[in-house]
Amino acid sequence: MKITIDGRSIEAQGTKTVLEVAQDNGIYIPALCSHPRLAPYAACRLCVVSIKGKPGFQPSCNTYPAEGMEVVTDSEELRLQRVRTMELILSEHPNACLICSEKADCEDHKASIRKSAEVTGCVFCSSNRRCELQEIVVRLKVDSIPYSSVYRGFSVRRSDPFFIQDYNLCILCGRCVRICHEVRGAAAISFMFRGSQAVVGTMFDRSLMAAGCQFCGACVDVCPTGALAERVGRHEALPDAEAETVCPYCGVGCRLVVETLQGRIQAAKPAEGGVNRGQACVRGRFTLRDVVYSPSRIRRPMVKKDGKLVETSWEDALAFVAGKLKSYAGRACVVVSSQLGCEDLFVLDRFAREALGAGGAVPSLQPSILDGLGDLVKAHGLKTPHRASLADLPGSKAILVLGENVPVSHPVVWVEILEALRCGAKLLVASHKDDLLTRHASQSLKIRPGSEFYLLASLSKVLLESGSPQAGSGLKGLDGFKKSLEKLPASCLADTAGLQEEEVRRLAEALRCCGPIVLVFGQGLISMPWARENLAALWDLAVLTGARLLPLAEESDLFGAWLLARRKPSGAPSLETVLRAATTGEIKALYLAGPAPLPEKHGLEFLVVQDSFVNEACQGADAVLPAATFAEAEGHFVNLEGRVQKSEKVIEPVGEAKPDWWIASHLASRMGAEGFGYEDAGRIKEQLDKEGLLALQEEGEAGFVPVTAPSGGPERAAEYPMVLPGEYCPDYYRTLALCQASPDFKVLRNPRRLKIGPEDAAGAGLQDGAKARVESSSACAAGPGTARVKITGAS
Amino acid sequence: MDLNELETLRTRITASRDKDKPCITVCGGTGCHAYGCLKVAQAFRDEVRRLGLSDKVAVRQTGCHGFCERGPIVVLQPKGIFYQRIQLADVPEVVSKTVIEGLVIERLLYAEPKTGARIVAERDVPFYKRQHRRIFGSNGHLDPTDIDDYLALDGYRALAKVLSEMAPADVIAEINSAGLRGRGGAGFPTGRKWEICRAAHGEVKYVICNADEGDPGAYMDRSLLEGNPHSVIEGMIIGAYAIGSHEGFVYVRNEYPLAVENVGIAVEAARKHGLLGKSILGSKFDFDIRIFKGAGAFVSGEETSLMSSIEGRRASPRQKPPFPAQSGLWGKPTNINNVETWANVPWIIRNGAKAYSQIGTQDSKGTKIFALVGKINNTGLVEVPMGMKLREIIFEIGGGIKGGKEFKAVQTGGPSGGCMPTELLDLPIDYASLAQAGSMMGSGGMIVMDEGTCMVDVARYFLHFTQEESCGKCVPCRVGTRQMAEILARITRGEGVESDVERLETLAKTVKAGSLCGLGQTAPNPVLTTLRYFRKEYDAHIKERRCPALVCKAFLAFDIDKRKCVGCLLCLKACPVKAVSGEIKKPHSIDQTLCIKCGACFEVCPPKVRAVTKTSGASAPERVLP
Structure with a gap:
């Protein structure tokens, strides 16, 4: 439709507000409470405009265009109204600087004035010069306030981690409250009191921690003033540069803008575009700086001399390591972290095969859900069911979440799920515990830990019996699948999962809804020995209902690692076999570029650690090589959708650290391998592209795979009576745990806790806060996982 | 129960009632409650029982009679003898002399203040004589907790008519031609509102009765809900039928315990009689009402805020459009009317739009109930035809100013209304005239002020109220009312400066033009009207350092x-x-x-x-x- 703004004829859509249309066309209207991610609120009253035929002023942020609408955004009376409204806002906002006679000269003299305890004017405020209020004041040319100013006298709240709250600066635009409710679904903060007493706060005025805040930082990012400010860097000067990186923790691959001052990282903020759409989580938003500048960073290469690690030059270290490794060729292995970039993983993998004669670099998180799906593809020659992207979530009608506490492990995926719920999708959850996820669920089934297979199989069975979903009809393997389902003992289905048939039927009903379905699943689904059975059942359910699969990759480049690993011949070693071989002495040398729980006693003769942080393995290492972090090297990461994203180099490496690919290629060259003369990451990427290694081409026919009942679990129940499901959270970078790097993060989450029911606790003689020793039936209790366990001792 | 059964029941009830049987009606309104009417009513019951007259004499606790100044009020039917300010000690005498012997006790009658003449019948008391008690009149005749009383007074006849003879469009046409306008304040034509909601797209629609009356001094809606809840419920059912809604809410503030109780009893009784629930009166129409108790924030009376409160969220208004009729409660088309509006509906249906629109002015039809309070002799609730002059209400019905003092101003429309001076006493009251005078109809509060009232202090009082009751969402209302209240307080403290008046005017305009909801848009009215009509008093405070009304302590x-x-x-x-x-x-x-x-x-x-x-x-x- 056509509307007229200030005499200009403009083409507008009905879905955008007049304010947005004006902004899109470069027409300035001051606005403080509106935000692109939030519903119109119309509280600041600065964006008022005149509309022909309507009396008085209309807030443009809440007015939608209509055919032929004539809008005036600038007139003397509008300007006056805005100035007067702004005067009112400022009468409650510390404004000493605004009316100060020295303000013109102030910039030259203010040095470190920001460290004052109380903000009385702009120069004392951490948001000075990046304050939206300040910008509008300048544009409206307000320089005096005819009212007595009111200092509300709140004490500044500093007791919560990560950010501080100074509500004396708050203008009650409500953005923080709204983003917490509307976008993040946490609803930790709200308005308290009314009228001139109104203030943002928590229920019963408790701390944010107690109010269920996830510390995602969304409120800090939308605050137009300095009321909410990140604690770290609050008193520093403004950044002088910024670069866009990919968040190094989980597989979502949020794009972050990292701000730097004189080559030092100040803060990381979610980028507006990209997969995360301006959102991040506590890890990406608040811990990057602590991780990069962690005191446990390895700064210089070290080699073992006389039983002690001593610092040395790169030249000596490389010569030493290359010389030693050469002698172990064929009897050495490389372990890598899937939080490394594709370039690093590619070169390390080549290094492992071509220089060391190993089967390839072994990812430390293995098997992953991606591997599991890949195995099924290989075994049955079929195409993986459709993959979902994050953008598929908001448009879906039903979302089934399995094996992951999404709000904690992948908060940005959770944001999209919440958006879907607002658009009318149903959230279906099957979990063994109650958490934020089950609270938001439209249907939530309480299943026994590790019994997902039975739920998935019985869902398929119910759906097939009622015969309605058409998505899977006529596809390959349907008969085989049906037969394999029939072979399952009828009694073991819903019952084994601890469910009533009726519950399963209701869930199946929800999956039969017309509209797109997304199955979101995580590492929890494959942590039991019957991972393959679980995934097969999930695969079939997806094919049957036409659902899309969204595997929640735990690590930032897990997808990339999986793509690269496709080149390998089958039978490449897994971490479990590597560790076993190290214990038995089958392999003599180990090269660690990622976390691996080495047994206390092993038969290794030569151990190299290539990492950014001092870790447990360093103690027994013969050489330690300092690797650059994600912020110090350019690289590419493939997120859980298969999206290849570039992460820029933000700062120069700390100490003498070098990119992982650089170290590996130099070693390989010295060991005589060919084709390792990479000069920069760009060259490696060129090669990756040339060989099409990061391209996800899934060919083949869609179809069903047969399912079989899990074996190997329940029969050991007598020996190991309890089931221990791990909580998956990428709260680490490489070998550094976030709670170790960031004191604030430690307040929020400390993973070294065992949760046990009161009856089991009493049986094991455990009390709250006691230490317990856990023994599991699984040979490799490497990372967090699900396993049958018994508690063998308490203290 | 179907239509025939309703009529049978009504016939049975009226037949069982002897019109000539003496009945002692004790007003049970809130004002009389404060005077101790509960004890008086109990005393009457005890006395009647003691004398063994239980079969011959009925005692009934009714809804509010309106003349709260003279409570507790007792009217002896069938003769209509009007006793006022009845004390416990008077009870045996009333029973023995008046009820049994038929003698009138002079001293308990109302005395005409000017002549001192005693008046026997309720209808002859000047307070009632000039009123037109269409909506409020039944209050004094029925026990609000007994649906039979309402049925005996033709209750639910309008509903029966609607369900048996009228299509929804006919109902809306009838309301439209009656010219009924919303009694909650803004005066939007009710039929038009229903029409929009009926036309709105959607399966689920809601109707809401706004009983969140919060103006200081106003209690019309309270007395209606307390005294005649069925009339409101009947109106809601008819409205729901016209709109196509099957679920309704009564949003009543919890500070009105008697209203909450009585409307609860009434809803329960209506449900029991098949007047609410599935297939009402045997028709195909389903409708039920839920009662929602509000926590008593003034701003909850604003419709979007009220809906937000029902949804379980903080009661803050949101910008309109979308209007409730398009997207209201839980995003569904919703029709909100105030208590008095709903109570007007059955009357219109029963008596026809033509009869209804015969009284009133060009664009404001019917009657309006006002809460006449302040420095006035006859405090109480008055129902008068639209268009009556302020002078008539204040001096004829209200009996003039207390203590023989001079009239100074009258404030209509609650805290956001304006103060009108002596010169405007001949203003006929309707929506347009009040708005033109800088005030508003509001829900019907009418506060009379005498010469001993300082108008600057009055403005300060009301602004203090609105700044405390503002929800705090939008800037002009939250900060603007606070600044106005502060400036006014400063003036009354003797610290006013000459620029204050101009600053107040600027602020008032900014707040009026910039605020999000009705609360903020009307909050400056007390300032604007006192500045308009009583500018001299501001000047006296600021320039001459004196308070002409001898109120502000500083001077x-x-x-x-x-x-x-x-x-x-x-x-x-x-x-x-x-x-x-x-x-x-x-x-x-x-x-x-x-x-x-x-x-x-x-x-x-x-x-x-x-x-x-x-x-x-x-x-x-x-x-x-x-």
């Missing part, structure tokens, strides 16, 4: 006229700060440096003596500071 001075003082020591003893000195039988004096202007001396000085003076401005004694 007052108390002194003792030595020629009049008899030296009785009363003021000396009453002074809390020992500012008065003197000896017995010798003139006293006040030490101005010690005086805190509490007025205790002025109060105790015997009327015969009147030696203590209260003055303001130039004539006040100099306050010499040491």
Whole structure:
């Protein structure tokens, strides 16, 4: 439709507000409470405009265009109204600087004035010069306030981690409250009191921690003033540069803008575009700086001399390591972290095969859900069911979440799920515990830990019996699948999962809804020995209902690692076999570029650690090589959708650290391998592209795979009576745990806790806060996982 | 119950009732409650039982009669003898003399203040005589907790008519041609509102009765819900039928316990009689009502805010459009009307739009209930035809100003209304005329002020109220009302400066033009109207440093006229700060440096003596500071 703004004829859509249309066309209207991610609120009253035929002023942020609408955004009376409204806002906002006679000269003299305890004017405020209020004041040319100013006298709240709250600066635009409710679904903060007493706060005025805040930082990012400010860097000067990186923790691959001052990282903020759409989580938003500048960073290469690690030059270290490794060729292995970039993983993998004669670099998180799906593809020659992207979530009608506490492990995926719920999708959850996820669920089934297979199989069975979903009809393997389902003992289905048939039927009903379905699943689904059975059942359910699969990759480049690993011949070693071989002495040398729980006693003769942080393995290492972090090297990461994203180099490496690919290629060259003369990451990427290694081409026919009942679990129940499901959270970078790097993060989450029911606790003689020793039936209790366990001792 | 059964029931109820049987009706309205009517009613019941008259004499606790000033009110039917200010001690006498012997007790009758003549019948009392008690009249005849009483008075006949004879469109047409406008304040045509909601797209629609009456001094809706809840419920069912809604809410503030209780009883009774629930009166129409108790924030009366509160969220208004009729409660088309509006509906259906629109003015039809309070002789609820002049309401029905003082101003429309001066007394009240005078109809509060009222102080009081009751969402209302209240407080404290008046005007305009909801848009009205009609008082406070009404403490001075003082020591003893000195039988004096202007001396000085003076401005004694 056509509307007229200030005499200009403009083409507008009905879905955008007049304010947005004006902004899109470069027409300035001051606005403080509106935000692109939030519903119109119309509280600041600065964006008022005149509309022909309507009396008085209309807030443009809440007015939608209509055919032929004539809008005036600038007139003397509008300007006056805005100035007067702004005067009112400022009468409650510390404004000493605004009316100060020295303000013109102030910039030259203010040095470190920001460290004052109380903000009385702009120069004392951490948001000075990046304050939206300040910008509008300048544009409206307000320089005096005819009212007595009111200092509300709140004490500044500093007791919560990560950010501080100074509500004396708050203008009650409500953005923080709204983003917490509307976008993040946490609803930790709200308005308290009314009228001139109104203030943002928590229920019963408790701390944010107690109010269920996830510390995602969304409120800090939308605050137009300095009321909410990140604690770290609050008193520093403004950044002088910024670069866009990919968040190094989980597989979502949020794009972050990292701000730097004189080559030092100040803060990381979610980028507006990209997969995360301006959102991040506590890890990406608040811990990057602590991780990069962690005191446990390895700064210089070290080699073992006389039983002690001593610092040395790169030249000596490389010569030493290359010389030693050469002698172990064929009897050495490389372990890598899937939080490394594709370039690093590619070169390390080549290094492992071509220089060391190993089967390839072994990812430390293995098997992953991606591997599991890949195995099924290989075994049955079929195409993986459709993959979902994050953008598929908001448009879906039903979302089934399995094996992951999404709000904690992948908060940005959770944001999209919440958006879907607002658009009318149903959230279906099957979990063994109650958490934020089950609270938001439209249907939530309480299943026994590790019994997902039975739920998935019985869902398929119910759906097939009622015969309605058409998505899977006529596809390959349907008969085989049906037969394999029939072979399952009828009694073991819903019952084994601890469910009533009726519950399963209701869930199946929800999956039969017309509209797109997304199955979101995580590492929890494959942590039991019957991972393959679980995934097969999930695969079939997806094919049957036409659902899309969204595997929640735990690590930032897990997808990339999986793509690269496709080149390998089958039978490449897994971490479990590597560790076993190290214990038995089958392999003599180990090269660690990622976390691996080495047994206390092993038969290794030569151990190299290539990492950014001092870790447990360093103690027994013969050489330690300092690797650059994600912020110090350019690289590419493939997120859980298969999206290849570039992460820029933000700062120069700390100490003498070098990119992982650089170290590996130099070693390989010295060991005589060919084709390792990479000069920069760009060259490696060129090669990756040339060989099409990061391209996800899934060919083949869609179809069903047969399912079989899990074996190997329940029969050991007598020996190991309890089931221990791990909580998956990428709260680490490489070998550094976030709670170790960031004191604030430690307040929020400390993973070294065992949760046990009161009856089991009493049986094991455990009390709250006691230490317990856990023994599991699984040979490799490497990372967090699900396993049958018994508690063998308490203290 | 279907239509025939309803009529059968009605016939049975009326047949079982003897019209000539003596009935003692005791007003059970809130005003009379405060005067102790519950005890009086119980005393009547006990007395009747004691005398063994239970079969012959009925005692009924009814809804509010309106004449709250004279409570507790007792009317003896069938003769309609009107007794006022009944005390417990009067009860045996009333029963023995009036009920049994048929004699009228002179001293309990209402006395015409001017002539002193006693008036026997309720309808002859001037307070009632000029009223037109269409909506409110039944209150005095029925026990709100007994649906039979309502049925006996043709209750639910309108509903029966609607369900049996009228299509939804006919109902809307009838309401439209009656010219009924919303009684909650803005005066939007009710039929038009229903039409929009009916036309709105959606399966689920809601109707809401807004009983969140929050204006200080206003209690019409409260008395209707307490006294005649079925009329409101019947109106809602008819409205729901016209709109196509099957679920309704009564949003009533929890501070009205009797209203909550009575409307609850009424809903329950209606449900039991098949007047709510599935297939009402045997028709295909389903409708039920839920009662939602509000926590009593003034802003909850704003419709979007009210819906937000029902949804379980903080009661803050949101910008319109979308209007509730398009997207209301839980995003569904919703129709909100106020209690009085709903109560008008059955009357229109029963008597026809033509009869309804015969009274009123060009664009405001029917009657309006006002809560007449303040410095007026006959405090109470009055129902008058639209278009009646303020003078008639205040001086004829209201009986004039208390204590024979001069009238100064009347404020209509609650805290956001305006104050109108003597010159506007001949203003016929309707929506348009009030708006033109800078005030508004509001829900019907009418506060009368006499010459002893300081208009600056009145403006300060109302702005203080609105700034506390603002939800705090939008800037102009949250901060603007606070600034206005502060400036006004400063003026009354004697710290006003000449630019304050201009600043107030600017602020008032900014707040009016910029605020999000009705609360903010009307909050400056008390300031604007007092500035318009009583500018002299502002000037007196700011320029002359005096308060003409002798209210604002900062400008007052108390002194003792030595020629009049008899030296009785009363003021000396009453002074809390020992500012008065003197000896017995010798003139006293006040030490101005010690005086805190509490007025205790002025109060105790015997009327015969009147030696203590209260003055303001130039004539006040100099306050010499040491």
